[in-house]
Amino acid sequence: MSAPSPETTLGDGLLSALAGFVGELRTAGVPVSTTELLDAVEAVRQLPITERATLKAGLAGCLVKNEGHWRTFEALFDLYFSIGIGMALASQEDLEGFPAHLDDSASSDQLSAAELSEMAYRALMEGNRELMAALAKAAVSRYAGMEPMRPVGASYYVFKTLRQLQADALLSQLLARAGEQPALQGLLDADLYRRRMEQLRRELEADVTRRLVAERGPMAVAKATRRALPEDMDFMHLGREELAALKRAVQPLARKLAVHLARKRRGHKDGRLDFRATMRRSLSSGGAPVDPRFKSPRRSKPELWVLADISGSVAAFARFTLQLVYALSSQFSRTRAWAFIDGIDEVTDLLKGAGDIASAVSSINTQADVIWAEGHSDYGHALADFANRWGAEVTSRTTVLVLGDARSNYHPAEPWALADISARARKLWWLNPEPSAYWDTGDSVLAQYGVHCTGVYECRNLRQLKTFIEQLD
């Protein structure tokens, strides 16, 4: 697009690093079009390559158009450009620092365990970046015990190093220190120490990654550490960190869902003729109704009712479900929620009263009356009970959302109950956390319910939830 700047010409090394990097981004699921790739090539030409932060931001601007993909980008960038560039450009820092610390065991092994933990304590106390980086190098050399060609990702070694450093003990020591401070200051200090610990973890990860890449090359490491994008992660198999990410992602989705429902309320100008107003207007034209007036349609206030299966078979999904329901009820005041296993109970007030999702979940687990006989899913009984107790309150303004796998442990399905609710409700959607291939196998009775639903959707990850929300219009 613009004239190439004379000072930089792209080295083959850099270009191939970029090509490999984009290839890996695409493999990870980040969509990168050709235009965007060309932008990135141009960006690498225009930016000072020695400043990593600048290059990273510039490339991200060209290649990553979705904030959720940032972490994937960041991890891969570190793989391909921490070393890739160093080698392509023979930049001083990498050439000097790098081979040295591959076989630097001699120098850093001299630090004893006590010295290392003293160093860690100081690094966390002072928040000194250089000290932290040095500590990371020394700690990884001493503790990680990296074995060549062992196909594990960086997190395994980071975990090992942290454990040997006794990071948990260190942190609680610091937290105790913070606890002695006056109230607010203590709180702030505790927060600071936690953030620094996180920073140390990242330093360790960066160091381990550097070593892994030097040993095996970026592609192999990328393959070993490849993770799904947040929107593709299966609700059923989420780790702790992923759950936290999910929590952040659910909030905007709940808002979107609420916006979709609220948008329906804006009136369209297709109301019926307002006879009285039209006659009144016609007086000015001698009784000829030249300017017909229309009633604006009555705005209905939509309600959202959510029925969530919280039984063991969908435990992981239920965590997500409750998160969604909680987020919805904070966004959309006309949300009512029920939880069921083989009995069903309304949990709207429990959700509204709870300050956050954790206390909401615990109060549902302790207070909601969701077990009727044995505590195994019984959709038939739960739905029949729902239809009997609350069915009469379902109106044409109610949208009902059922979240569950329809695995009813061979109890009678009682599809009439759902048919009854569906007939009264405006819409009835069913979201199923199971892959659609498993539907109606074994004790799944989804087909019997499906015929009474406006739609049944597979909902195993955020992408599918997003698709569902977007088709609501």
Place this chain on the structure above:
Amino acid sequence: MTGMSATGTPGNRFSSPAGTKEGLARVGYLADDGTAAVVYLADRLGKPVLVEGPAGTGKTQLAKSVAEMTGARLVRLQCYEGLDESKALYEWNYKKQLLRIQAEQVAKQTESWEELESDIFSEDFLMPRPLLEAIRAQDPVVLLIDEVDRVEVETEALLLEVLSEYQVSVPELGTVTARQVPMVFLTSNNTRELSEALKRRCLFLHMDYPSAEREREIVLTRVPEIQQDLADQVVRTVALVRDMELKKPPSVSETLDWARTLVVLGVSKLDPEIARQTLNVLLKHRSDLERASKELSATAG
């Protein structure tokens, strides 16, 4: 004005990413390295920047500051649901056209219909709206398309021609091409996913709440009367509050408001009592207030 090519190749507004950062700092906008890099790159590649992030992180201010820094005029298009061509691109001034035709009749001039038609569909009767105005501008401009996520997906298409070719097609006149490639900023609060076509044409910049160090700089710059220690406490408390599960986490401007409040009250050191009393400057929802004051008066550990 048809077919005039864009002179002034992109890429000479800023000297380097570092220079961009300094320039922005001179007009009072403290950008981080990433922001400076993307702004610099946008200029070099001649591409628009799509800035996305939570409310109150300085997205709109970035465009204003770039305009101020480069001495350009800011042309702003505020998006809303129902925005259409006649509000975004251009509109024919049909009252004026009508007058022109009536004047014709009064003067009993005998102009042929073709002449009249080409006359009333000329530039004199065109009312440029922000997009056309930015494209036609003779002076340097920065175009800000604010809250682009508020328009419907269909309306987004209106922007595509402007964003990729820097031109506007007016059927009666032909194509109006920019004389200089303006800097374009689009902001979005991410209330909905923008179309791939739009994203592809832009460089993407995610703007999150600033780091504690950067926010401290911002507070010290904007509230010069504040003492270092207090500024430090303020931004760290805000960081803590942002990590709670709130309906609306405090924005940077709310941090500044809070800092100013504390200065006016003559506070030199923050304690839980003062924090609780002044928290309503920072948080606007009652449930958020309750939650934050509860957590702030808890002890560490």
